[in-house]
Amino acid sequence: MTAMQLLMKKRNEAINRILGKGYLATKRVYVGNATCEIAAGSDEVMEVFRNAIQRGLTNVYLSSKGCAGRCNLEPTIEVIEEGKIPVKYGRITKEMAHEIVERHLKKGEVIEEWVIEG
Amino acid sequence: MYKEYSIIICSGTSCQKGVPGELTEIARQVLLKHGLDQKTKISLSGCLGMCSKGPVMIINPGYTIYGKVDAGNIGKIIENHIVHKKEVTEHVIHEDHLFNRFYSIFGDMDFFGKQMRIALRNCGIIDPDDIDDYLSVRGYEALARVLTDYTPAQVIEQVKLSGLRGRGGAGFPTGIKWELTAREKEPVKYVICNADEGDPGAFMDRSAVEGDPHTIIEGMIIGGYAVGAKNGIVYIRAEYPLAIKRLERAIASARKEGLLGDNILDTQFCFDIEIRLGAGAFVCGEETALIQSIEGFRGMPRPRPPYPSVKGLFGKPTLINNVETWANIPVIILDGAEWFSSIGTEKSKGTKVFALAGSIKNTGLIEVPMGTTLREIIFDVGGGIPEGRKFKAVQTGGPSGGCLVESDLDTRIDYESLAAAGSMMGSGGMIVLDEGACMVNIARYFLEFAQNESCGKCTPCREGTKRMLEILTRITEGNGMDGDIEKLERLGRMIQKASLCGLGQSAPNPVLSTIAKFRSEYEEHVIDRKCRAAVCTRMLTYEINGKCVGCTACVKVCPTRAVSGVKMNVHVIDQSKCIKCGACYEVCKFKAISKQ
Incomplete structure (x- = not known):
């Protein structure tokens, strides 16, 4: 096997592992998790989503992400759904995260006023 | 408002050679005709890097890329795609690039409009703690390609061809550095990643390492292969604990996957990386001081030559590159040196990451193609100066750079132009100052x-x-x-x-x-003896004006009892006692204290 073939094998295995973690869920939630995001409070926000999933929220794939560079809007999260424009929320507190769970993740409502403009 | 569709039109020079704004206008008309104008966001992107197939347009959701879009066909493409839900297959570009994937998620945001993300391509997109995420976005494919198809000399040739220059600040051609290290005959050589970021207000390297550590590892392994080194060292400052943790985890999982260590991907090539922590001295970002620090000595520069490529760490040939430089390497290998060299200006190729800070609406970490003007960065990406204040200057290059003013704003970002304008590229700090700055x-x-x-x-x-x-x-x-x-x-x-x-x-x-x-x-x-911005407090005079209601707040707070007055009466400051500490100014709720 060449190095390239071996890598392709590894990539396929990696993709399968990601799929196994539920990547194809209806919604994927990415929570910023760099030093700057954490300083702005993203740990607490992550915790809200993690707890919601533990308490039975289904069809949501939760992942952390690095910093996309929006310093003044942190913590940022994205809710990504196949076939829809990803929803980008900024300056999310843990209370807001609770509401995102209830309204957006459970009922599919985009909470307009928290969506990042521009 | 949240929109259902997003149309992104490339605003790179070659894509916009028709009538300016024509494509956007036609798109708007078509959407209006179908009542979709409220549901769709039209935005402009920076160069999408597919100039030969331009003008290029992306439609989201779905990240469909259309090429050869012009005034004659853009309306039909949009109608078919959005109204009839049918892709116009003959215009679809099927190219899988490493860069620009963020457009599938962030494409409708104006902040990303003038950006082009090569070094930061995965930052904010993937989970940095999971090697699977990196592998799934073609991670380590550049390494596999190099090990399968390239001789070390060919790798160096590619890096030279790409025109990549050191992103740490000085801008030395990376390929030449690699070549100089490769031609040394020593059996032991070192590869170093300089992550000792020290400029005040700069956090490019921290974000890159925290957001996508595997990119740097992959770049370093390729560098090791090219120059014939088996040992890699990341020199990173100890005050970046999360970046260190991510890097440690990334190194461990790369080893586990056989991508680092002995016989990488079952080939004869062996290379491993260790982390060395810096104590935070600014001078240790200088390469010769950095080497001294790793060797266990006090970090101090030494005269060059001999350059590290000849006599570096422990006297052995050493290749040192900055974090951002390393992050560019996998893209150069996979998307091609020729493509990379098509981006940017004559002497500065590719992109540059900047940490945008100061008096600016969108502070943030941005990556723009070389050749972007300061005006575009500050007013388009950064959104301009907040609260209607006036732009005064922009400081680039940190403590090694200089300030540029209004008349310099059309300077195109590259190593030479910034130097000619009186500043420098530096590692990428960019601090915007408004009229309130002294x-x-x-x-x-x-x-x-x-x-x-x-x-x-x-x-x-x-x-x-x-x-x-x-x-x-x-x-x-x-x-x-x-x-x-x-x-x-x-x-x-x-x-x-x-x-x-x-x-x-x-x-x-x-x-x-x-x-x-x-x-x-x-x-x-x-x-x-005047400071027009009223920043140098020692030169100011604090006085109480007619707005004073006599609340005595300032009387109580004054440490030298320079303010006197009783309740309900206008207070007075005794200038001979005033030490200009500003405490009264801070505490007054009625704007009754003026300073000038």
């Missing part, structure tokens, strides 16, 4: 930093910056003397000429560039 004070701030961080090895830097700081401090305190400005200039030029390392040579830059561009402000400080 240039003398800014210069003093940066010089104080350089002075504190001077390693003390050579006299011009150690003593010269100290004297300059004394003069500047005296000027900002209202004790400037005749001839002080000229003294600063003379000392500055002497330090530039006589210092050993780059840090010393560039330490006077913030002062010299502000004197060159804001001389009258310095003169006001020295001659009129």
Whole structure:
């Protein structure tokens, strides 16, 4: 096997592992998790989503992400759904995260006023 | 408002060679006709890097890329795609690039409009703690390609062809550095990643390592293969604990996957990486000082030559590149050196990451193609100055750089143009200043930093910056003397000429560039004892104006009892007792204290 073939094998295995973690869920939630995001409070926000999933929220794939560079809007999260424009929320507190769970993740409502403009 | 569709039209020069704004206008008309204008966001993107197939347009959701879009067909493509839900297959571009994937998620945001993400391509997109995420976005494919198809000499050829230059600040051609290290015959060589980021306000390297550590690892392994080294070292400062943790985890999982260590991907090639922590001295970002620090000595620069490529770490040939430089390598291999060299200006290729800070609406970490103007960065990406204040200057290059003014705003970002305009690229700090900033004070701030961080090895830097700081401090305190400005200039030029390392040579830059561009402000400080921005507090006079309601808040807070007055009566400040601490100004709720 060449190095390239071996890598392709590894990539396929990696993709399968990601799929196994539920990547194809209806919604994927990415929570910023760099030093700057954490300083702005993203740990607490992550915790809200993690707890919601533990308490039975289904069809949501939760992942952390690095910093996309929006310093003044942190913590940022994205809710990504196949076939829809990803929803980008900024300056999310843990209370807001609770509401995102209830309204957006459970009922599919985009909470307009928290969506990042521009 | 949240929109259902997003149309992104490339605003790169070759894609916009038709009538300016024509494509956007036609798109708007078509959407209006179908009542979709409220549901769709039209935005412009920076160069999408597919110039030969331009003009290029992306439609989201779905990240469909259309090429050869023109005034004649754009309406039909949009109609078919959005209204009839049918892709116009003959215009679809099926290219899988490493860069620009963020457009599938962030494409409708104006903040990303002028950006092009090569080094930061995965930051904010993937989970940095999971090697699977990196592998799934073609991670380590560049390494596999190199090990399968390229000889070390061919890798170096590619890097040379790409025109990539060092992103740490000096801009030395990366390919030549690699070649110089490769041609040494020593059996033991080292590869180093310089992650000792120290400029005030700069956090490019931290974000890159925290957001996508595997990219740097992959770049370093390729570098090791090219120059014939087996040992890699990441020198990172200890005050980046999360970045270190991510890097450690990434190294461990890369080893586990057989991508690092002995017989990488079952080939004969062996390479491993270890992390060395820096204690946070600014000078250790200088390559020779960095090497001394790894060797266990006090971090101090030494004269070059011999360059590290000949005699570096432990006297062995050593290849040192900055974090951002390493992050570019996998893209150059997979998307091609020729493609990479098509981006940017004549002498500066690719993109540059900047940490945008200061008086600007969107502070953030951005990556733009070389050749983007400062105006585009500050007003398009950064969203301009907040609260209607006026732009005054932009500081680039940190403590080694200088300030640029309104008339410099059309300067295109590249190593040469920034230097010609009186500043420098540096590692990527960019601080925007509005009319409320005092240039003398800014210069003093940066010089104080350089002075504190001077390693003390050579006299011009150690003593010269100290004297300059004394003069500047005296000027900002209202004790400037005749001839002080000229003294600063003379000392500055002497330090530039006589210092050993780059840090010393560039330490006077913030002062010299502000004197060159804001001389009258310095003169006001020295001659009129006035600071027009009301920043240098020692020179201010605090007075109580007619808005005073007599609440006694300022009376209570004044540490020298300079404010007197009883309840309900206008208070008075005794100027002979006032130490200009500003406590009364801060505490007053009625804006009754004026300073000038």
